Amino acid sequence: MKKFHRILYRGYISELFVPYMDLDEExxxxxxxxxxxxxxxxxxxxLEPLRDCPQNAVFMDVFVASPNGRPIKMPNTFCIFEKYxxxxxxxxxxxxxxxxxxxEVRPEVSLxxxxxxxxxNYDYIVDWEFKQSGSILATxxxxxxxxxxxxxxxxxxxxxxxxxxTLLAENTIGVYHDHFLTYHLDLDVDGEANxxxxxxxxxxxxxxxxxxxxxxxxxxxxxxxxxxxxxxNLGSGAAELLVVNPNKRTKMGNNVGYRLIPGSLAGxxxxxxxxxxxxxxxxxxxxWVTPYNKSEKWAGGKYVDQSHGDDTLATWSKxxxxxxxxxxxxWYTVGFHHVPYQEDFPLMPTLSSGFELRPANFFESNPxxxxxxPKVVKWSNCSAxxxx
Numbered sequence: 001m002k003k004f005h006r007i008l009y010r011g012y013i014s015e016l017f018v019p020y021m022d023l024d025e026e027x028x029x030x031x032x033x034x035x036x037x038x039x040x041x042x043x044x045x046x047l048e049p050l051r052d053c054p055q056n057a058v059f060m061d062v063f064v065a066s067p068n069g070r071p072i073k074m075p076n077t078f079c080i081f082e083k084y085x086x087x088x089x090x091x092x093x094x095x096x097x098x099x100x101x102x103x104e105v106r107p108e109v110s111l112x113x114x115x116x117x118x119x120x121n122y123d124y125i126v127d128w129e130f131k132q133s134g135s136i137l138a139t140x141x142x143x144x145x146x147x148x149x150x151x152x153x154x155x156x157x158x159x160x161x162x163x164x165x166t167l168l169a170e171n172t173i174g175v176y177h178d179h180f181l182t183y184h185l186d187l188d189v190d191g192e193a194n195x196x197x198x199x200x201x202x203x204x205x206x207x208x209x210x211x212x213x214x215x216x217x218x219x220x221x222x223x224x225x226x227x228x229x230x231x232x233n234l235g236s237g238a239a240e241l242l243v244v245n246p247n248k249r250t251k252m253g254n255n256v257g258y259r260l261i262p263g264s265l266a267g268x269x270x271x272x273x274x275x276x277x278x279x280x281x282x283x284x285x286x287x288w289v290t291p292y293n294k295s296e297k298w299a300g301g302k303y304v305d306q307s308h309g310d311d312t313l314a315t316w317s318k319x320x321x322x323x324x325x326x327x328x329x330x331w332y333t334v335g336f337h338h339v340p341y342q343e344d345f346p347l348m349p350t351l352s353s354g355f356e357l358r359p360a361n362f363f364e365s366n367p368x369x370x371x372x373x374p375k376v377v378k379w380s381n382c383s384a385x386x387x388x
Contacts (some may be wrong), residue, residue, distance in 0.1 A: 006188045008136065008357065013126065014032060014184040014331070015299040016040055018278040019270065020147060021176040022164040023085045031276035034119045036304020043117040046076040053079035053114060083112045089132065089368060106371050108312035110137075121145040124181075124348065128186065132368045139354035140181055146174045146340050146348060166340045174340030180268070181285040182299040182313070183355075185330040186292060189362070190245045190256050191325040196289045197257070198232065199240035225324045227317045234265045241287065242360050245327050254361035262286065264353035266335030279307055281314035288331040291321050291383070300330065355363055 019031035034040050042064060057079040063071045070074055087108035094102040111130045116123055123341035125141035146168070153159050154170040165175040187194060199221040206213050217238065225232035244257035267286060270277040277316070282288070282299040290296060290313070298304065309315070313331060334353055343349065359367075 004096045005190045005256075005362070006164060007134075007190075007362075008277070009186045009188045011128070011136075011138070011183060011185045012048055013040060013140075013181050014297065015182045015282065015304075016120075016124075017178070017180040017182070017283055017300070019178055019276045019280065020164075022149065022163070024149075027164075027175065030147070031064075031280070032119075032303050033279065033300045033304045033307075036298060036300045036307070038119050040117050040124075043119045044074060044077050044115050045118050046074070047114070047116060048076075049077050050200070052116060053076065054081050054083075057081035069340045077115055079114050081114075082109055083129065084109045089371065090366070106368065107374060108132075108211070109302050118144065119386055121147055122179075125352075127354075132371065134359040134362060134367055136357040137354060140334060141350040141352040141384060142179060142336065142338075143348050143350040145346065145381065146344055148345070149173050149175060166342075168340060168342050168345040172345070174345060176340070178266070178268070179336040179338060180266075180280065180333050181335075182282055182331060182333045184297065184299070185244045185332060185357075187258065187328070187330055187357075189243050189258050190248045191206050192292075193245065193247055193325050194243050194328050195246050195324050195326075196230050196328060197221050197240075197242040197244055198230070199242070201239045223324060224289060225286070226320045226322055227290055229325060230287065231285045231317070232287040233267055234286045240360075243328070243330060244360070250361050250364055252361075252364075255358040258357050258362060259360040260287070260330065260332060261356040261358055262332070263355045266337050267333075268335075275309075278309035279304075279312070280310055282312045282331070283333050283335070284314060285332055286335075288317060289323050290317060290329050290331065291323055292327040296329070333338055 013035065015036060018025060018034060021027065021054035027074045047059065049057065059076040060078040060080065062077045063073055063166065064314065067074045073244055085105060089106040089108040091105040093284045111133065113127050113128045117126065121144055122142060123144035129137040148168065149165065151171055151173045153167055156167050159167065163173055165173040168174045199219050201217045203215055203217050204216055241260040242257045244255040246255055248255060248256045265286060268277060269284045298317055299313040301307045316382040319382065332355055333357065336351065336353065
């Protein structure tokens, strides 16, 4: 009899902070909080078959509440499809046996759920990809049109002062800006009571003279007990970030868990006392962990368009609440520092990043060992081979 184990109760983009760097009178205030001010989900548009999604996709409509509270149908908001892009799930070749070559390969086939939100000039392609290995990949792709402003300049050599961007075409500046997408990840790894474990690699000298080696590395782990201990700017030494269930173990005695594999590590470069950064203080760290609270859904606060930065994820975390062996929420920010280039103009090719939630002793062994190899079929009316 199959037994189901929980991983992620709810995951979504909680806020999207896009500050532009132009100090001009017509631009300095352009520091957008796209979820709270514009409605990131409400900005979703119908997906087009064969263009936004492949031929094998199925589409889902959704209903949302309008400003007057009435339901509105949004057609083809999501598409769901199996993805096979030629990636390898796992493989091995055993070539040490004389006169014999043994090879096993399994193709990667995953399930993708996609939506696209168009917030003013930018289109955000949001994918949740579920792999047979148990991994969950969250990816966001940026495309659309750059935020540009007019200039008197027609060549870079004419520029003598700070223009806060790149000259992309005659009389056209692409303004420097950031994109910070903060995800709310309510992980329930095999149950609601979880802990956050951060580890680092530590170089250790060899004291035993019986070994010719002089050093090795080991993993030093620490369980965060409070919110302040979980705040992290990645790239500062953390090697492994895990959410584990301290009450559940594998047969080998390891705590079942999932680990966060980060993508883009960009963080805010604005000063902490800059008003836009006060409102967007939830981007100060790449990782936050808070105890679950049903009122703490939106990293920028409940009423973002009226916010002065006094009701954000950064504010809640000042209480420094206990997070060990509790129902916790992991917050992760995917960041982009966007320096526009001429190839981004007038329409920008998609730029993507994201993160992976990957099993860490969640299964007793590799869960996809029993996946059957594909069959090769030669169709009588086709010259190409088809794999099914």
